[in-house]
Each structure stands twice: as structure tokens, then as C-alpha cells.
Amino acid sequence: MVAGLLAATPAASQTTGTAGDATPQPEVPAPAKQGLSFKPDVGIVYQAGDFRLTAWGFAERLIDPGGPDYFRRVRQGAEIDLPRISDHLRIAGVYEIDLTDTNAFGINPGLAGTLNSHDFENLFVAVQDADDPAKFRVLFGHNTSILSRDDNLSSGNLPTINRSLILEEHGSTNTFGAQLGVQVQKMLSPTVTLLGSIGDNRGGLNAQQVNFSFGRAVAAKIVLTPVSDDKGGRKLTAGFAVDRTTGIRDRTFNLATAIGFAAVGGLAATGTKTTGEADIAYTFPIAGHPTTIEAEGISSRFSESRSDVYGGYVMGQVSLFDAPRTGDLDLFARFDVVSLGADQIARRATQQAIRTGFNYNLPYTRKLASLHLEYGHSTITGPTAIVTDRRSANEVRIGFRVSLQQYIRH
Known part of the structure; x- marks a missing residue:
């Protein structure tokens, strides 16, 4: 997980006082180690007094048995935490670049480019809780989307190669993913967190056309955590969100296969x-x-084109073993479904996909190097006005990733 986006500084909880006194004491932040250090859960850390710089990065190479190999992600990012401006607040800055976006260093064949704004996946400044940004954060910049749990995460830490079909395909109209605007996050209690954002999510810095018309996109979300038991290994989270975006022009909702993301249809x-x-x-x-068992459902309606789409996924993953000598092996299986239609078209298009495979954190690498194998089978039915390719897709990818942050799945 990207340290600068959602991670919190651990706090040491002291629950005992004098002999026989079991009254809980206030949580005290753990003393920060000064100087340069490496923490596998967050990355490279430089601490000087109350100033902190946290840097991370990873690269993921995919092998396609039916085509050329390629880098899916080569990312580097950092968070700069300035000394606190009050007892509980500090100013921070975050950036993350993906060097595959413009292929600035020629790592993918057939592409060329130079490092520029299109490479930014995240770029924002924030006023946040000095010890735990999850408790309070106000940020302004690039990456304010809050609708999906995956949106503010580095996609290098996803169990599958792509996010869910319904979420990836929403990106064709720039309604999810990185955008420009303001986001507010406030934890009301350990079980309830509220989020809100306002800006323009028709395209961020890494879109073909950078848009920013403040107020055209408004979103809100509530996140509930009714169960959080670290010792028992149990955690339950649920999120509910709404979004309204105006002024979407000349866009298409594209349908694509689960892994290779080859086009199979679309609609205005x-x-x-x-x-x-x-x-x-x-x-x-x-x-x-x-x-872990997880699921997500999304439904969108576009007023001018009189089109709508709904769908979601359900996925299960289980760790078979996890030890330094043997490594950490997870099996996963996932089912996706998407339904796309319009008022003027009699029938809808229905897309389905099954994905399965494994993630293997290699032995003696502290979960910093992993091997990934994934198989996907996609099918689609529907009218020719929506569906352009009816062939079933069988796709296989093998991935290898190295990172400065541990790959944690549960």
C-alpha cells in the first residue's frame, strides 16, 4: 500500500499504570528513529526531528505467452511530512509517477516519450493529522477520487493484474481514477470515516486532455469498520458512495477483456x-x-446519451502458507459482470469474466519480491450496436515484481 496515501504512523498503546491499576492510558506515538532507515512496510525513511521523508517504488514485468512481454507498472513516489504546525496537524506533500505512461526511459517496445505531467499518478499537498493521516486529511491536487477502495492505492498492490472490470471500464469516461480537486477525510470514530471531494474528474494530469472546472464533480463516501481484531485476524469494512459529474463530452464507455484489456465493445x-x-x-x-472475501458494485447513468451501466465483482483469496523459509503463497478466484445499455437500444450487452491464479511472495525476500500467475476467461453477449467482438477471450499472464514495500494481501 502506498505509504503516503493511506498509511498511518504506528502508535504504542499503554494499558497499564501502577501496580494493580488497569486504567487505559492515552496512546503515545512511538518515538521516530532518526536518520536514514528502511522499513519494509512503508519504504525508505529519512527522519530529522519532526521532519520525515518516505520514499517507495516498485516495478512489475508481465510475460504474455501469446505476445511481447512488457512492464505493467514502474512507479516511484514519496511523501514529505513537514514539521507539525500545531500539536495535531502538519503539512505534507505527496507525488507518485508511473514511468510506463509516456515510456520516458524506453522500457516498453513501440512507445516513446519524455518525463512530463502525464506520468503523475498522484500529486497533492495536504493538511493532515500529524501522527495518523487516516484520522484527518484535507488535500488539494491530483488524485481525489474516493468512490472505490482501490482508487487511492497503488495498483501494484492489487491481488489481480487489473482492478474489477466495472471499475477499469469506468476509466474510459474518466469518472474514476486520478483527478484534480479537493478531498476531505475525517475519522469520526474507529468504526466510521467520512470522505468528500469536489473538483473535476473528467481527466487528471495523466489524461489526454487535462480538465479542471471546480465543482463539476462532487462525491461523498462513508466507510464503516464494525470489526477490527488484529489478534484474531478479523476485519470487516464496508463503503457506500455517490458521485455526480456534469459536462462529460465526446466520451465512450468501453468494454474490454479482463486481463489484456482488448476492446470488445462500447457505447456513448x-x-x-x-x-x-x-x-x-x-x-x-x-x-x-x-x-479475504470482497465484493463491489457500481451503477452509473449518463443523462445526455441516455445510457447506463451496472456491474461488480466478488473475489476470494486465501493464504496457504507464510514463512520466511517457504515464502507466502495466496490463491485467488474472482467473478466479474458488467451490463451496458441505452434507452434507444432494445437489448443490453452483458460481459462476464472469471479470473484465477496465485500470488507468491518469494522466500527470504521479506515480501519485497513476488511472482504472479493469472488466467482470465471473458465472454460477452448483446446487440451489434454495442458489441464489436463476440469471441471468448482466454488470457494468461505471468508477472514478476520487486518493490520497496511489502506485498500484503490480507
Whole structure:
């Protein structure tokens, strides 16, 4: 997980006082180690007094048995935490670049480019809680999307190669993903967090056309965490969000295969977009093996094109073993479905995909190097006005990743 986006500084909880006194004491932040250090959960850290610089990075190479190999992601980022401006607040800056966006260093064949604004995945300044940004953060810049749990995460830490079909395909109208604007996050209690954003999510710095008309995109979300038991290995989270974006022009909602993302259809998506989203994830042990089941559903309506889309996914993953000598092996299986249609078209297009495979954090690498194998089978049915390719797609990818942050799945 990207340290600068969602990570919190650990706090040491002291629950004992004098002998026989079990009254809980206030949480005290753990003393920060000064100088340069490496923390596998966050990356390279430089601490000087209350100033902190945290840097991370990773590269993921994919092998396509039916085509050329390529780098899916080569990212580098950092968070700069300035000394606190009050007892509980500090100013911070975050950036993350993806060197595959313009292929500035020629790492993917057939592409060329120079390092520029299109390479930024995240770029913002924030006023936040000095010890735990999850408790309070106000940010301005590039990456303010809050509708999906994956949006403010580095996609290098996803269990599958791509996010869900419904979420990836929403990117064709720039209604999710990185954008320009303001985001506010406030934890009301350990179980309730509120988020809100306002800006323009028709395209961010890495879009073909950079848009910014403040107020055209408004979103809100509530995140609930009714269960959080670190010792028992159980955690339950659920999120519910709404979004309204106006002024979407000359855009298409594209349908594509699950892994290779080859085009299979599409439909005009213009006007005002109204979206609802819900997600849930539950982590628990099965015979001592960490297991996670998660699901997400999204529905959007586009007023001018009179088109709409809805869909979602459900996925399960389980850790078979996890030890320094043997490594950390996870199996996963996922089902995606998307339904796309319009008022003027009699029938809808329905797309389905099954994905399965494994993630293997290699032995003695502290979860910093991993091997990934994924198989995907996609099918689509519907009218010719929407569907352009009806062939079933069978796709396989093998991936190898090295990172400055541990790959944690549960």
C-alpha cells in the first residue's frame, strides 16, 4: 500500500499504570528513529526531528505467452511530512509517477516519450493529522477520487493484474481514477470515516486532455469498520458512495477483456453522470490461514446519451502458507459482470469474466519480491450496436515484481 496515501504512523498503546491499576492510558506515538532507515512496510525513511521523508517504488514485468512481454507498472513516489504546525496537524506533500505512461526511459517496445505531467499518478499537498493521516486529511491536487477502495492505492498492490472490470471500464469516461480537486477525510470514530471531494474528474494530469472546472464533480463516501481484531485476524469494512459529474463530452464507455484489456465493445457516455457504489471486504482465518472475501458494485447513468451501466465483482483469496523459509503463497478466484445499455437500444450487452491464479511472495525476500500467475476467461453477449467482438477471450499472464514495500494481501 502506498505509504503516503493511506498509511498511518504506528502508535504504542499503554494499558497499564501502577501496580494493580488497569486504567487505559492515552496512546503515545512511538518515538521516530532518526536518520536514514528502511522499513519494509512503508519504504525508505529519512527522519530529522519532526521532519520525515518516505520514499517507495516498485516495478512489475508481465510475460504474455501469446505476445511481447512488457512492464505493467514502474512507479516511484514519496511523501514529505513537514514539521507539525500545531500539536495535531502538519503539512505534507505527496507525488507518485508511473514511468510506463509516456515510456520516458524506453522500457516498453513501440512507445516513446519524455518525463512530463502525464506520468503523475498522484500529486497533492495536504493538511493532515500529524501522527495518523487516516484520522484527518484535507488535500488539494491530483488524485481525489474516493468512490472505490482501490482508487487511492497503488495498483501494484492489487491481488489481480487489473482492478474489477466495472471499475477499469469506468476509466474510459474518466469518472474514476486520478483527478484534480479537493478531498476531505475525517475519522469520526474507529468504526466510521467520512470522505468528500469536489473538483473535476473528467481527466487528471495523466489524461489526454487535462480538465479542471471546480465543482463539476462532487462525491461523498462513508466507510464503516464494525470489526477490527488484529489478534484474531478479523476485519470487516464496508463503503457506500455517490458521485455526480456534469459536462462529460465526446466520451465512450468501453468494454474490454479482463486481463489484456482488448476492446470488445462500447457505447456513448455523455452528459451528467450519476453514480452509486458499495463495497465490502471481510478478512478472517480458516484453520489458521488468512482469508479475504470482497465484493463491489457500481451503477452509473449518463443523462445526455441516455445510457447506463451496472456491474461488480466478488473475489476470494486465501493464504496457504507464510514463512520466511517457504515464502507466502495466496490463491485467488474472482467473478466479474458488467451490463451496458441505452434507452434507444432494445437489448443490453452483458460481459462476464472469471479470473484465477496465485500470488507468491518469494522466500527470504521479506515480501519485497513476488511472482504472479493469472488466467482470465471473458465472454460477452448483446446487440451489434454495442458489441464489436463476440469471441471468448482466454488470457494468461505471468508477472514478476520487486518493490520497496511489502506485498500484503490480507
